[in-house]
Amino acid sequence: MFYFDKFQGxxxxxxxxxxxxxxxxxxxxxxxxxxxxxxLKEVCEExxxxxxxxxxxxxxxxxxxxxxxHIKIIEENxxxxxxxxxxxxxxxNSLLLMNFADCVPIILYSKKDNTGAIVHAGWRGTxxxxxxxxIIKMRDELNVQPKDITALIGPSIGxxxxxxxxxxxxxxxxxxxxxxxxxxxxxxxxxxLKELNNIQLKELGVENIDICSYCTCxxxxxxxxxxxxKGITARHSAIIKIKGDKICQ
Ligand SMILES: [Zn+2]
Numbered sequence: 001m002f003y004f005d006k007f008q009g010x011x012x013x014x015x016x017x018x019x020x021x022x023x024x025x026x027x028x029x030x031x032x033x034x035x036x037x038x039x040l041k042e043v044c045e046e047x048x049x050x051x052x053x054x055x056x057x058x059x060x061x062x063x064x065x066x067x068x069x070h071i072k073i074i075e076e077n078x079x080x081x082x083x084x085x086x087x088x089x090x091x092x093n094s095l096l097l098m099n100f101a102d103c104v105p106i107i108l109y110s111k112k113d114n115t116g117a118i119v120h121a122g123w124r125g126t127x128x129x130x131x132x133x134x135i136i137k138m139r140d141e142l143n144v145q146p147k148d149i150t151a152l153i154g155p156s157i158g159x160x161x162x163x164x165x166x167x168x169x170x171x172x173x174x175x176x177x178x179x180x181x182x183x184x185x186x187x188x189x190x191x192x193l194k195e196l197n198n199i200q201l202k203e204l205g206v207e208n209i210d211i212c213s214y215c216t217c218x219x220x221x222x223x224x225x226x227x228x229x230k231g232i233t234a235r236h237s238a239i240i241k242i243k244g245d246k247i248c249q
Contacts, residue, residue, distance in 0.1 A: 092244025158215030
């Protein structure tokens with residue numbers, strides 16, 4: 001179950017499935033990435049410093065997101081990954097951050113392996129199954145079993161607002177038998193991106209899944225929405241810190 005919590009007095013969204021782990025989705029109240037809202041640059045800087053201080057991390061590891069299916073396991077002393085839409089870490093005390101404004105954010109974590117990931121799945125990432133590929137990479141390269149992974153599918157644009165034309169429908173759901181994945185109205189298609197990602201998780205045997213019901217477009221007073229704000233918007237973020245005893249370098 002998702003619930004609003006406070007991080008140093010600022011509103012964030014957490015899940016009961018991972019409430020003992022430093023991971024959450026931010027809101028407008030705790031903006032960390034300004035994107036086109038350059039007026040928020042200073043507050044982003046302040047908030048990033050607060051995040052690092054409170055989580056006792058010197059660096060934030062992040063990526064230039066490009067709607068690709070490129071996935072990286074983070075390396076020592078490398079805190080920025082170009083052209084990457086999923087980051088995986090098994091490094092103690094590393095702090096991952098990725099950014100969203102309608103696309104589906106997914107946080108993955110295996111308590112058994114102390115390994116986590118953040119995935120950015122817009123419609124292109126969902127169509128190319130970046131979430132599924134991330135879990136396969138965790139399994140094949142880090143020996144993390146899907147059954148040990150807890151997955152949080154965070155706030156994103158909902159089926160209510162994700163209106164597309166036939167070309168997107170064709171790539172995402174045309175060949176799927178589940179008619180609940182979309183609705184058709186006036187030659188437009190309204191597609192459930194969160195459920196499409198949930199299916200990818202289930203196909204690989206991930207059992208512990210929490211799905212946030214919030215639509216970022218309907219709730220643009222709380223989250224940033226690229227569609228609602230016609231592209232001129234900042235980003236909310238997904239955050240996870242990998243547990244460790246020492247202060248990270
Ligand atoms: Zn909506």
